[in-house]
Amino acid sequence: MPKASIVSRPLIISLSLLGGLLALAAAAPFILFYGARWYYEPTLPPVATLRELKLGIPLRVYSHDGKLIGEYGAERRAPLAYDQLPPHLVDAFLAAEDDRFFEHPGVDWQGLLRASLKLLITGEKSQGGSTITMQLARNVFLSSERSYERKIREILLALRIEREMSKQEILTTYLNAIFLGQRAYGVGAASRVYFAREPADLSWSQTALLAGLPKAPSRDNPVIAPQRAKDRRDYVLRRLRELNKISELDYQAALAEPILVKLAPPQVETDAHFVAEMVRADMVSRYGEAAYTSGFKATATVQSTRQEAANVALRAALLAYDERHGWRGPEARLPPELLTEGGEQREAIEEILSQRPIVSGLRAAAVVRSSPDKLTVLMQGLRLAEVAADDLKWARIGPRNALQRGDIVRVRSVEDRWRLAQIPEVQGALAAVDPRSGAIQAVVGGYDFLLNKYNRATQARRQPGSGFKPFLYAAAFDQGFTPASVLLDAPIVYRDSELEGAWRPENYDGDFKGPMRLREALVHSRNLVTIRLLQAVGLDTARNYIARFGLSKDRIPRDLSMALGTGSYSPMEMATAYAVLANGGFQVKPYVIESIADSTGKVVYQAAPTVVCAECEQPEPQKLAAAPAQGAVLDVEPSDPAAPAHAPRVIDARVAWLVDDVLREVTVRGTAAQARKLGRSDIAGKTGTTNDETDAWFSGYNGELVSVVWVGFDQPSPLGRGEVGGRAALPMWMDFMRAALGDSPEVERPRPPGLVEVRIDRTSGMLAAGGDPNAIIEIVQDDHIPGAGDESGYGDAVPLEELF
Secondary structure, three states: OHHHHHHHHHHHHHHHHHHHHHHHHHHHHHHHHHHHHHHHHHHOOOOHHHHOOOOOEOEEEEOOOOOEEEEEOOOEEOOOOHHHOOHHHHHHHHHHHOOOOOOOOOOOHHHHHHHHHHHHHHOOOOOOOOOHHHHHHHHHHOOOOOOHHHHHHHHHHHHHHHHHOOHHHHHHHHHHHOEOOOOEEOHHHHHHHHHOOOHHHOOHHHHHHHHOOOOOOOOOOOOOOHHHHHHHHHHHHHHHHHOOOOOHHHHHHHHHOOOOOOOOOOOOOOOOHHHHHHHHHHHHHHHHHHHHOEOOEEEEOOOHHHHHHHHHHHHHHHHHHHHHOOOOOOOEEOOHHHHOOOOOOHHHHHHHHHOOOOEOOEEEEEEEEEEOOEEEEEEOOOEEEEEEHHHOHHHOOOHHHOOOOOEEEEEEEEOOEEEEEOOOOOEEEEEEEOOOOOEEEEEEOOOOOOOOOOOOOOOOOEOOHHHHHHHHHHHHHHOOOOOOOEEEEOOOOEOOOOOOOOEOOOOOOOOOOEEEEHHHHHHOOOHHHHHHHHHHHOHHHHHHHHHHHOOOHHHOOOOHHHHHOOOOEOHHHHHHHHHHHHOOOEOOOOEOEEEEEOOOOOEEEEOOOOEOOHHHOOOOOOOOOOOOOOOOOOOOOOOOOOOOOEOOEOOOHHHHHHHHHHHHHHHHHOOOHHHHHHOOOOOEEEEEEOHHHOEEEEEEEOOOOEEEEEEEOOOOOOOOOOOOHHHHHHHHHHHHHHHHHOOOOOOOOOOOOOEEEEEEEOOOOOEOOOOOOOEEEEEEEOOOOOOOOOOOOOOOOOOHHHHO
């Protein structure tokens, strides 16, 4: 017995030591865990930031009537609330990433143990055991570095997240924040980007495909790696079947469904790219780069219907001009190897055509057969189309320029047929504003924004030609001239020692009418009368007065060429100037952003434009004793501080009415007589054409809408003989105004006090004698009634140097 006890003592000691070691080993993970927690947890970021997580929601721009016109941002996002997440989508992501999500405390210790055992046995690190909560912690707070320290921090963060957030909050945040390729973050954006559908409308196959992307969104992207995407989708479907989340029938159907991706651009509802770009630039100037990621919703002032009307009008005018000037030939040719006997290699042709995007309705097509009375073409989508003889006639195609099999051309749809077309080389612009507030109603800066983003409506400064004349006539009326005043329409020669030769301005038609009343001179756009009128008013007086319309004085030439519109202005600047005539003499400033809301829908900016309020003026506001400084306020400010600010009056109400009255006649019997076809008596405007028909304009309005249109080449060159404002530009303006005004009631402007009707002699402009058969009725200022002693005279030429 003593001997036995001696033998057992070492054994007892060994067992005790072993037990202690086992206890220590068992306690080690807890010691290490709490030690790591004690060491790292103070440095971990607060979980509260997850609730305030900025998801990089893009800037979205809407029209006044709520249609999306633009989206900007490096990340595509469409955040969803938890109750908007369809159950089958939640099941798919949990099956793929974390099927025990609703059971574990943020860390799946079973999965983590499996990953640890694999590391011990094989020496390989794996992603095993990474829960959705851990992924969220890593994606939001940590780097993607694979290290033990990062894994420890990830685990501790996941546990903290689970303590402070509900499972529903965690899953919602994860599904809104996860990157799924193609710049799409979150399932809301991804379902729209890949399938042009809402998440609730996705099939099991599509849902499984999205759920397979978080592991490697670039490698498994269905756009660039459809087979990898299919393999990953099939894995997710198997996991769903294993977890009994999908029936066998649905499972087999989903496996058989092909991988069909329909990449969807932002769902722009109205083509208003130029407007959207103006808003984007404004937003960046206000908020910097945060404009692209803060979820702002900017509402523009444009009405979608008016914007669409502007697009249609401009494109129709440029296509009409293009057809008048003939066919320039095919755009390109197919490679000869695709034109072998036995038929076209359609798929290869389709690939070539797809590289030529649709340009504002003009589709690329390959000629299959050509004859004098019919053209057969193959369009994108492997569709054959025929162009009949009437839709080829404009091109005047003959033996010398006959189309050949394999030529690539453009065609456009006209009602229920196809018409031969070509991308216009000529360009155009349209700017429209509300003269009562300055709210921009439509902007088109060129034929196609995606082809050329240069906004000619706001950025291109071109000479307005005769479109500038109404401002000079306004200056003359302000100085005491009347529509009855007479000047001479006769040849003028100006000599100046600084000029190499003499300047001999002419009327467009080259003839002379002799003595002419100012009303007739403006209605028929007589250059020589206008030059004499500028002489009589004086260069500095005219420049100072015209600046009241908002036109930069620095760009008004200080010489007689000013009378012919040789300063340079954009269509938007001209529209703003014509608004002064349209609203009775008030200056409004154009603006494009109506309101801005943040990502929560709270309005953070609301436009407060100055608005026209004629009844708010002082008594007899039309009588201005002296010319005010540009932008001076001459009306009474509202007593209510919450009331809108009133636009300042900048020209005499009588002057504005007289010029408007003459410009109405321009659209009835003058250079824009075609405008009578609109059937409205409340429209007015002026054509404009520059030397050699380089620029063609029409600027016109009624009481609720001003629009200015321009046609020309980006590199100034002649448009061609006869391409004047009344031919090249006026039809665009008419098409736009017809659609924009629709059946709206006519806007009549009351005649202001201080104007009277008088009977004058139609030749001399003087008061007519009783019973004079040559007498007509004219409207003039009551303090400038013409008479026998009126000193208007016919005017004569003076040397240029005497005008300075």
